[in-house]
Amino acid sequence: MANAVTSHPVIAAIVTIVVTLLGRFALKGYRVRKAVHDAPGPPHSWIWGHLLVMNELMTSGEVPIKVHPHVTPLAFRQKYKLGPYFYLDFWPFGPVMFCCADPELGAQFTTIHSTPKHPEVITTMQNIAGPGDLVSTSGSHWRKWRSVFNPGFAAQHLMSLVPGIVDDCKVFTEVLTGLAEAGKPFRMEEYATRLTIDVIGKVVLNMRFDTQTGSNPMVNALRDQIFWIPNDTAMDPFKPYYPRGIYHRWQNSRTINNYLGEVLDKRFQEILHENSADESTSPRERKRAIIDLAVESYDKETDSRTHQTTRLSSDFRRNAITQIRVFLFAGHDTTSAAICYALYYLSKDSAALSKIRHEHNTVLGPIDSTEEALKRDPYLISKLPYTTAVIKEVLRLNPAASSIRSADSQTHLTDPRTGEPLIMVPDMMLWLLHWSMHRDPEVWGPTVNTFNPDRFLPENSSTLPEAYWRPFERGIRNCIGQDLAMIESRVALALVVRQFEFTAAFDAVDQMAGDGTMYGKDPKYREGTQELLGDEAYPVLVGTAKPREGMPMRVKLA
Numbered sequence: 394m395a396n397a398v399t400s401h402p403v404i405a406a407i408v409t410i411v412v413t414l415l416g417r418f419a420l421k422g423y424r425v426r427k428a429v430h431d432a433p434g435p436p437h438s439w440i441w442g443h444l445l446v447m448n449e450l451m452t453s454g455e456v457p458i459k460v461h462p463h464v465t466p467l468a469f470r471q472k473y474k475l476g477p478y479f480y481l482d483f484w485p486f487g488p489v490m491f492c493c494a495d496p497e498l499g500a501q502f503t504t505i506h507s508t509p510k511h512p513e514v515i516t517t518m519q520n521i522a523g524p525g526d527l528v529s530t531s532g533s534h535w536r537k538w539r540s541v542f543n544p545g546f547a548a549q550h551l552m553s554l555v556p557g558i559v560d561d562c563k564v565f566t567e568v569l570t571g572l573a574e575a576g577k578p579f580r581m582e583e584y585a586t587r588l589t590i591d592v593i594g595k596v597v598l599n600m601r602f603d604t605q606t607g608s609n610p611m612v613n614a615l616r617d618q619i620f621w622i623p624n625d626t627a628m629d630p631f632k633p634y635y636p637r638g639i640y641h642r643w644q645n646s647r648t649i650n651n652y653l654g655e656v657l658d659k660r661f662q663e664i665l666h667e668n669s670a671d672e673s674t675s676p677r678e679r680k681r682a683i684i685d686l687a688v689e690s691y692d693k694e695t696d697s698r699t700h701q702t703t704r705l706s707s708d709f710r711r712n713a714i715t716q717i718r719v720f721l722f723a724g725h726d727t728t729s730a731a732i733c734y735a736l737y738y739l740s741k742d743s744a745a746l747s748k749i750r751h752e753h754n755t756v757l758g759p760i761d762s763t764e765e766a767l768k769r770d771p772y773l774i775s776k777l778p779y780t781t782a783v784i785k786e787v788l789r790l791n792p793a794a795s796s797i798r799s800a801d802s803q804t805h806l807t808d809p810r811t812g813e814p815l816i817m818v819p820d821m822m823l824w825l826l827h828w829s830m831h832r833d834p835e836v837w838g839p840t841v842n843t844f845n846p847d848r849f850l851p852e853n854s855s856t857l858p859e860a861y862w863r864p865f866e867r868g869i870r871n872c873i874g875q876d877l878a879m880i881e882s883r884v885a886l887a888l889v890v891r892q893f894e895f896t897a898a899f900d901a902v903d904q905m906a907g908d909g910t911m912y913g914k915d916p917k918y919r920e921g922t923q924e925l926l927g928d929e930a931y932p933v934l935v936g937t938a939k940p941r942e943g944m945p946m947r948v949k950l951a
């Protein structure tokens with residue numbers, strides 16, 4: 394046999410390559426296991442890394458099978474009495490993860506040295522938006538686009554959007570009235586999502602999508618795209634390669650890009666036209682929709698007036714579409730979950746519901762004139778401390794995301810208490826865990842898992858562990874849309890909480906299973922433990938962290 398191999402050069406070459414690859418694989422595995430074996434973390438196996446403890450956690454019923462992955466590090470921390478940072482090793486199915494629930498340590502890789510986003514974030518965002526999007530890119534490309542879009546989120550401009558948001562929330566109340574009349578359980582996420590999509594359509598494209606009353610092909614493709622993102626690859630590494638998924642992602646991307654490309658070209662022509670009409674008169678009023686800011690930046694870059702540019706370059710066009718796509722996604726997905734959770738927690742806490750209704754009666758006047766009051770004086774929205782506290786508490790209990798970075802050659806982490814250097818593994822994922830920080834009993838006390846908006850009232854600010862509340866992240870890579878999200882959620886609550894009575898309808902999930910939604914189709918969502926930390930509304934991974942089963946609810950007129 395040995396003779397056959399050595400005498401045949403092709404076989405010998407293949408054997409050499411295979412042996413070399415296996416050797417490299419084994420060496421990498423050995424290095425990873427060696428680095429993590431004695432590092433802080435759950436019990437570690439030389440053969441399986443942390444795969445066995447993960448399997449045990451997921452199958453023992455300690456957490457629901459479909460729970461969002463950002464929940465599991467806290468479950469490990471509590472189960473194995475770990476400190477605020479530790480390592481998880483799922484090699485070869487994923488990178489070594491450095492799980493961090495310490496803001497001071499987190500600052501070392503997010504603020505003091507802002508590390509790049511992790512390749513897994515980049516791949517996910519590429520499916521949603523395309524390469525080079527604002528969320529996952531870094532360096533000069535990120536800096537350029539962030540500065541282009543910052544004016545779109547200036548406080549004064551956001552206030553000018555309030556009347557439009559009020560109109561969309563009014564439609565939301567009409568939809569809810571219809572659902573109350575129908576008297577059937579429904580998935581709140583569906584309706585909250587249509588609301589936030591309508592809002593973001595105006596903010597980004599200055600367009601009405603009207604998805605609350607109709608349908609839009611681009612929005613349908615965008616939403617479908619989110620369901621086809623292969624983002625639980627640690628459980629199924631082959632998911633990105635399923636032909637059906639590849640086809641749907643390609644087809645959706647095509648629909649979205651064609652639609653946005655046409656809108657962008659049309660807007661560019663309009664702006665060229667406005668510019669030439671304005672040349673002899675006063676400077677054009679500055680538009681701040683995301684699409685206008687993008688086109689203006691092109692105008693500046695190319696000086697289209699001097700150079701008679703009449704078309705967007707293909708490079709710019711591709712980039713602008715990517716950024717528009719990322720805003721359409723990030724601008725609706727997270728806020729809709731926040732609105733769902735707010736209505737859910739208020740439905741379970743009659744004292745909080747009374748307080749928020751009282752605040753609205755006092756500041757906004759009778760419900761029938763609230764729409765008008767907010768349009769007349771959008772700044773009323775800033776005079777609702779209890780409503781703001783409700784949303785902040787909702788975002789504490791259910792953060793939509795976390796920050797996932799990648800260790801680079803300049804990443805040197807040290808333990809903030811001892812100053813000792815921490816173990817670094819090549820390509821390590823640095824995971825700053827919002828869920829773990831927001832649910833840390835040592836920080837938030839014994840009521841950590843209880844909905845208690847009072848902790849965010851201004852009079853309690855001195856006892857608030859501010860650095861541990863970071864639903865929008867902090868530092869230079871914080872959420873550009875956070876003020877918009879807060880405004881939108883407050884307007885929605887202002888128009889809704891006095892008009893309707895909600896109750897959670899998790900008892901009806903089996904009844905709703907045939908409704909064609911992803912939740913309905915996949916029975917795993919309803920298998921095993923259906924509670925997390927005393928709550929039946931727990932997060933699952935669908936784009937971002939969404940409420941289980943799309944937050945089933947019943948609604949009645951109040």
Ligand code: HEM
Nearest residue numbers: 528723724727728731793794796864865866872873874878
């Ligand atoms: C409740 C609602 C929202 C939550 C909880 C949220 C959360 C976050 C978080 C945690 C990040 C940082 C992600 C990371 O470190 O990788 C982020 C970034 C971002 N968010 Fe939001 N977001 C919300 C609403 C919005 C809205 C309404 C928009 C757009 C209008 C938006 C656009 C973005 C963008 C573009 C980034 C990337 C910013 C950058 O890196 O420069 N978000 N968001």
